[in-house]
Amino acid sequence: MASAYQAAISAQRRPGLVHRDGGLDRSELVRLGTLAASSHNTQPWRFRLGARTIAIAPDLSRRCPVVDPDDSHLFKSLGCAAENIVQGAPAQAHRAHPTFDPATGRIEIALEPSAAAREGPLFAAIPTRQCTRLPYDGRAIPPAARAALEAAGSGTLVQTILIEDEARRRAIADLIRAGNEMQLGDPAFRKELAAWLRFNDSAALRTGDGLASRAAGHPPIPDWLARLIIGFVLSPRSQARRDALMLASTAMLAAIVAAENTPRAWVEAGRACQRLALQAAALDLRTAFVNQPIEVPSLRGELHRLLGLGDGQAMLLLRVGSGPLAPYSLRRPVATVIEAN
Numbered sequence: 554m555a556s557a558y559q560a561a562i563s564a565q566r567r568p569g570l571v572h573r574d575g576g577l578d579r580s581e582l583v584r585l586g587t588l589a590a591s592s593h594n595t596q597p598w599r600f601r602l603g604a605r606t607i608a609i610a611p612d613l614s615r616r617c618p619v620v621d622p623d624d625s626h627l628f629k630s631l632g633c634a635a636e637n638i639v640q641g642a643p644a645q646a647h648r649a650h651p652t653f654d655p656a657t658g659r660i661e662i663a664l665e666p667s668a669a670a671r672e673g674p675l676f677a678a679i680p681t682r683q684c685t686r687l688p689y690d691g692r693a694i695p696p697a698a699r700a701a702l703e704a705a706g707s708g709t710l711v712q713t714i715l716i717e718d719e720a721r722r723r724a725i726a727d728l729i730r731a732g733n734e735m736q737l738g739d740p741a742f743r744k745e746l747a748a749w750l751r752f753n754d755s756a757a758l759r760t761g762d763g764l765a766s767r768a769a770g771h772p773p774i775p776d777w778l779a780r781l782i783i784g785f786v787l788s789p790r791s792q793a794r795r796d797a798l799m800l801a802s803t804a805m806l807a808a809i810v811a812a813e814n815t816p817r818a819w820v821e822a823g824r825a826c827q828r829l830a831l832q833a834a835a836l837d838l839r840t841a842f843v844n845q846p847i848e849v850p851s852l853r854g855e856l857h858r859l860l861g862l863g864d865g866q867a868m869l870l871l872r873v874g875s876g877p878l879a880p881y882s883l884r885r886p887v888a889t890v891i892e893a894n
């Protein structure tokens with residue numbers, strides 16, 4: 554089964570197609586879109602193709618109402634997918650212009666021909682980017698890389714704040730631990746999370762979505778055993794131990810913050826976050842989300858204080874560092890996420 558998993562990953566994560574002749578392969582752009590990050594790997598998107606457009610609509614059947622009651626993570630996930638298409642289009646000699654329609658919740662991407670194909674480093678990083686949920690090696694991020702990450706993670710309505718000082722990293726680590734305790738102490742949160750866990754390769758291959766044990770650095774286990782030990786797997790104490798290890802090995806946190814807490818800001822935050830993660834991957838750096846202090850409303854105020862935010866809103870929180878890659882996570886087949894016209 555391990556080889557079936559690996560074969561699926563190799564096919565899904567093949568390098569992006571380059572078209573020098575102005576030909577436009579929209580389903581290839583959708584494939585690149587689907588390689589984006591999404592909350593719990595829910596892939597909450599439907600794509601509709603026009604002659605020179607791709608629309609991304611929310612798939613509300615993939616909502617996570619407990620961890621994400623206002624669908625903000627869902628719209629950030631759509632922003633992540635849109636950004637991959639923005640980075641992928643120049644390799645097909647097109648420029649992609651996304652706009653968000655708050656009335657429909659759709660991102661409409663116009664594709665405009667450009668003079669020549671361009672393969673930027675963020676384009677090349679689309680298939681190699683991953684959320685690396687492993688300990689990092691603790692090395693500091695060089696200043697040039699820091700500047701590139703800050704630039705990539707900023708844009709319309711949003712900005713990236715890098716946190717490297719020990720005192721704030723520790724204070725945020727405390728918030729992450731508190732967030733874990735509250736989330737994992739909530740039976741509804743555990744139930745929702747468990748529904749997206751894929752404990753072995755055959756479960757992950759069957760759905761093509763969700764959080765694969767392999768990708769999280771856990772050994773695969775059979776479903777019957779998972780049912781028996783789920784309480785231990787999702788215990789606040791074991792998660793706290795794991796997170797402490799992760800955070801102690803991480804020299805830098807990155808917060809994506811926005812000027813407002815609206816659906817268009819969620820989409821922009823997703824786009825900026827995906828750019829930051831692609832930039833990190835292009836620099837051979839790793840990223841992983843630690844969003845607990847944003848997801849738990851009672852912790853947000855303290856996070857905002859530590860980040861020095863006035864009216865701003867923390868949207869996403871990541872750790873950034875260097876270290877080995879983890880196994881990749883799967884996606885659903887491209888054909889199943891394209892809507893008929």
Ligand SMILES: Cc1cc2nc3c(=O)[nH]c(=O)nc-3n(C[C@H](O)[C@H](O)[C@H](O)COP(=O)(O)O)c2cc1C
Pocket residue numbers: 588589590591592593594595625626627629630633682683684685686763764841842843844845881882
């Ligand atoms: C809006 C959003 C929120 C996320 N929140 C978390 C999180 O709190 N913890 C975590 O480990 N991963 C989080 N993720 C990462 C997803 O689980 C990950 O993108 C997904 O499993 C696919 O894996 P990949 O990014 O390695 O391809 C989040 C991703 C997005 C887009």
